[in-house]
Amino acid sequence: MLTDRQLMILQVIIDDFIESAKPVGSRALSKKDTLPYSAATIRNEMADLEELGFLEKTHTSSGRVPSEKGYRYYVDHLIGPEIYQHGLGIIERLTNNGIYEFEQIVQTAAEALSKLTNYTSIILGPEMFETTVKQIQVLALSDQSAVAILVTNTGHVEHRSFTLPKGVSSSDLEKLVNILNNRLQGIPLYRIPEVIQNEVASLMMKYMNGVDSSLNWIRTLFTQEQAVKLYFGGKANILMQPEFNDVDRIRSFYSLMEREDEIVNLLKNSNQGIKVSIGHENEVEEIKDLSLITASYHIGGGQMGTIALIGPTRMEYKKVLSLMESISKEMTGAMGKWYSDKS
Amino acid sequence: MLTDRQLMILQVIIDDFIESAKPVGSRALSKKDTLPYSAATIRNEMADLEELGFLEKTHTSSGRVPSEKGYRYYVDHLIGPEIYQHGLGIIERLTNNGIYEFEQIVQTAAEALSKLTNYTSIILGPEMFETTVKQIQVLALSDQSAVAILVTNTGHVEHRSFTLPKGVSSSDLEKLVNILNNRLQGIPLYRIPEVIQNEVASLMMKYMNGVDSSLNWIRTLFTQEQAVKLYFGGKANILMQPEFNDVDRIRSFYSLMEREDEIVNLLKNSNQGIKVSIGHENEVEEIKDLSLITASYHIGGGQMGTIALIGPTRMEYKKVLSLMESISKEMTGAMGKWYSDKS
DNA sequence: TGTTAGCACTCTCATGTTTTGAGTGCTAAA
C-alpha cells in the first residue's frame, strides 16, 4: 500500500494540477512549504507513484500529471467531507413566493450549477412512468381548431393544438372530454394509448356519431413522444477550460451535446446517489477525456431525474461533489412539496 | 458603373470564394473555363474592382477576397431569383396529421433550416402583445398545491404550479376561477395585472373571505415574465466553417448565444420581409465578421416572429435567401391555420 | 538507511531563419 508520505505527495500533486492545469515538477513542489522534503526526495517518491500507476508524464522530462487511476484514488480516498457553502438556497429563494414551476426550478438549478463550477451542467427531467392523469380538457379555439390539455398528478401540463375533423360538433367534444376523463383519470401516462384503444373507442362508438374518422386523431393526440427533457447550463463554460484549446476537441464535444438521445442514455443508467466517472470510465467516446458526475434527485413517489456535470478530468472534485450533493437534496426537497397523492 | 466584364468577374470571384473560402487568384480563375480571358486581363480588372472597393487582398501578394461592399453588391444585384427546392414541405409533413404544436413546428423549422444550410438558425417566437385570454382554469392537485392554466386565443397554454395559501377552500378556488374568467376573457395578456388590480380585487373582497393575503399571489401568478422564446438549430454547425478555426472566435460566438436577451434585440427590430446584414452592418460586436439573415413570419392577426440564420459573411446567399423565403412562407401558412378570431 | 546535492541528459516551447509557391504589378509586344 501507499505510505503516508506518498499519499501526501499524491494529494498535493493532484490539488496543484487541478488548480494549474500544468504538469507539476519536483522542484516547484519542494519550494512550496506544504511539503518539507527536498526536490530529490519528492522525485523518488514520484517515480514510485508513477510506477504504481497514479501519476504519468506527458513526455520523458516533464513534470507529473495525475493518471485516471490517480484521480480515482483521489476521489475515493483523498477527499475529506467538505461542505460547500455557497450557492445553497438558490432553489428555496425561487420557491418561497409559493410558485413552483418545474421547468423553471430545473433550469435555474442547471444554471446555478454551471455558474458555480464553470463546468457544463445537464439536468435530466424526471421519468414520467408513474405519473398519472389528473384531468383532461379540450377547448375549442375556433370552428376548426382546438387545444387539448392534460394535467398530471404531479402538476405537469401537456398540451397540443389540433384541427378538428369535419363533423365534430361542440357537444361531441363535450361528450368526448367526459369519456376521456371518466376513463383516463388515475391512469399512468404510458397506458393512455392502450386504454383509448380498448375502452374509450367503444364508448365513443356508442355515444357519438362519425367516430371512425376521429378515433385516430385522438390516439395520436395523446400519444406523446415520451421524451425525457434535458436542461443545459453553461454549455459555453467548458470553452474556458484550457483542455479545450483545440478546435476539433470543441467540435466533438458540441456535436455530442446535440445528440440528446445519447446524452439521455449516458445519464440515465446512473444509480442512486452520486457517481463519478473519470475519463475512460465513460462509455461514450467523446468524453473519454472528461469527467462526468451524476447525482439523482427525486420527486415523491419514486420517480427520479438526474443532475450531471461535465468537466475535464482535472475537475475540482472536492467542491463539485459537495455542491452536487446539496443541490440534489435541495431539488428533491423542492419537488416533493408539490407532489400530490396518486388519486 | 461597372462594365459587364467586371460584373462577370466579380460574380465568379465571389461564387468561388463562397465555395472554397480561399482567396482567389487571377491565374486559377483564367484556368477555369468560366472566363475566357487570360490571367493578366483578369488581374487588371481585379485591380480596378479593388480600387472600387468590391474586392480586398489579405496581404500584398495574395489573391482577392470579396469585401463587405462586394457581398452587398452581390446580394443586391448579382443574385438571380433562384428557387431552392429541397427541404420544402417540412412543416406540411408535420401538420398534415392535424396536430399543430407551436413549439414543435418552430423547433422543427429551426433544425431543418440549420441542417439544410450548415449555418446556425434562430427562430424568435411571436410577440404575444395582441394575444388575449381565452380561458383560465385552476386545478387543485392536493390540499396545499394547485396548478393554474391559461389558454390564449392562439392556442398557447401557459401554466404555473403553486402552493395554496392557508385557508383557501376549494369553493373559494371555484369562485376565483369564475371571477377570473369573467373579467379576463378577451383581455390581452399584457393587461392582466392591471385588470386584476382594478377589477378582480374588489370582486374577490366581496365574494370571498381571507382575500388580502391571497391577492398578492394571484397577481404574481398571472404576471408572467413576458419573455419571447428563442429556438435554436445547429448551434454546432458554425464550428464546421473554416472561419471558426480559432478558439477565441468560438468562445465569443457562444458567449453571445448565451445572452439571449441580446439576441432577441438583434432579431427583433427587423422589418417585414427578408433582410441581410453583412459583417459590420451588424450592430453587435461579436458578429461583425458574420452575416445575419432575418425573415419574418406571421400568425394571423398581425403578430409576428423572426427567423434568422447566422453564418460567415462568405455565406451561400443564393441558396439561403430562397430557402428562408420559402420557410417563412410555410410557417406563416401553418400558423395561420390555427389562429382563432379574437373573441 | 533514508535524504539530499549535483550533474548530465531530455524534451518542449518560443524564437529565428530559410525555402517554397501562389499571387501581384508592371512593361513591352502582339
Next chain:
DNA sequence: TTTAGCACTCAAAACATGAGAGTGCTAACA
C-alpha cells in the same frame, strides 16, 4: 485592348537553435 513575361512580395511550411524546466542517477551525508 489583350496577353506574355518577369521581377517582386508575402504567408506559410520546414527547419534550426537555445533556454528552461524537469528528470534519473550517483555519490555524499546525517
